[in-house]
Amino acid sequence: MKKVSIIAPCYNESQALTFFYKELKMHLPEIYKYEIILVNDGSKDDTLEIIKNIAANDSSVHFISFSRNFGHQNALKAGFDLASGDCAICLDSDLQHPPQLIPLFLEKWEQGYESVYTKRMNHDSISFFKKTTSKMFYKLTNRLSDIKLEDGVADFRLLDRKVVDALKDFTENHIFLRAVIQWLGFKQIMIEYKAAERIAGESKYTIRKMFSFALSGITAFSIKPLRFSIYLGSIIASLAFLYGVYALVINIFTDRAIQGWTSILMSVLFIGGLNLLMLGIIGEYLGKLFIENKKRPNYIISETDLIG
Numbered sequence: 001m002k003k004v005s006i007i008a009p010c011y012n013e014s015q016a017l018t019f020f021y022k023e024l025k026m027h028l029p030e031i032y033k034y035e036i037i038l039v040n041d042g043s044k045d046d047t048l049e050i051i052k053n054i055a056a057n058d059s060s061v062h063f064i065s066f067s068r069n070f071g072h073q074n075a076l077k078a079g080f081d082l083a084s085g086d087c088a089i090c091l092d093s094d095l096q097h098p099p100q101l102i103p104l105f106l107e108k109w110e111q112g113y114e115s116v117y118t119k120r121m122n123h124d125s126i127s128f129f130k131k132t133t134s135k136m137f138y139k140l141t142n143r144l145s146d147i148k149l150e151d152g153v154a155d156f157r158l159l160d161r162k163v164v165d166a167l168k169d170f171t172e173n174h175i176f177l178r179a180v181i182q183w184l185g186f187k188q189i190m191i192e193y194k195a196a197e198r199i200a201g202e203s204k205y206t207i208r209k210m211f212s213f214a215l216s217g218i219t220a221f222s223i224k225p226l227r228f229s230i231y232l233g234s235i236i237a238s239l240a241f242l243y244g245v246y247a248l249v250i251n252i253f254t255d256r257a258i259q260g261w262t263s264i265l266m267s268v269l270f271i272g273g274l275n276l277l278m279l280g281i282i283g284e285y286l287g288k289l290f291i292e293n294k295k296r297p298n299y300i301i302s303e304t305d306l307i308g
């Protein structure tokens, strides 16, 4: 019998978790063996106790508990790292990702797709704010980085064992799974879904978290923003040069120039421009190092009943 791992990150989800678990169980086809991994991402409420309770009554349920909040992406990463199934499905624990789709995911997987991902259809239950910010985010990321992401793609997906194994090699901090998985390739298929309202509790993605998510999405995949500095530096350096020529002309051909003005102006402008240019070049190298040098662990596990 094939084994399917289900991964759900939970951060302060004590109100939603029991509903989620019940709903999830209802939609798991019986022809597979399951391993449900609930990842407690440093919750401050009694999420962990609830998870342990569920696990005590259901031997297919396992838990991973972080030493502190490491974020949604790292919670998913931990789930994938420790999952032992022939494929792994991840979904949010607030029922916004409908478990009803799981049978369809598995069907596609059986057809040979190695990565089944989903796209959120826009509809009324998603706030205008969320819709517009997410649209802006995708525009900006696609503009600034080297891969193309689709608007509304969610962390609600199925990955074949091959993809899960490939993912293990990614230990970069601020991991941006959506982009990494797209970058990995494999045989992919997209399914559209309607996001439901959150079952209970409230969104943990504060504006600050969304901003930092967007920023890591951009910077983890490109160093283009650093290049701006080079462009800006070159423009300013050439403008400075032109202005220098102008100052020189004033000095030589008119008597309007004050003594010493030209030389001071020219050196200030030139050095200023050069400075920015050099900063840009240093930034480019620094960016490369930054990308290479992400060697810290993505998360620290304080407790788990899975063996890594």
Ligand code: UDP
Pocket (backbone or CB within 6 Å): 008, 009, 010, 011, 012, 013, 041, 069, 070, 071, 072, 075, 091, 092, 093, 094, 096, 198, 202, 203, 204, 205
């Ligand atoms: N989550 C997490 N760590 C965090 C924030 C969120 O594990 O720091 C989980 C959360 O429990 C939920 C999923 O990630 O299962 C999505 O979070 P949320 O529903 O708050 O975001 P939204 O759906 O509003 O984008």
Ligand code: MG
Pocket (backbone or CB within 6 Å): 092, 094, 096, 198, 203
């Ligand atoms: Mg949610």
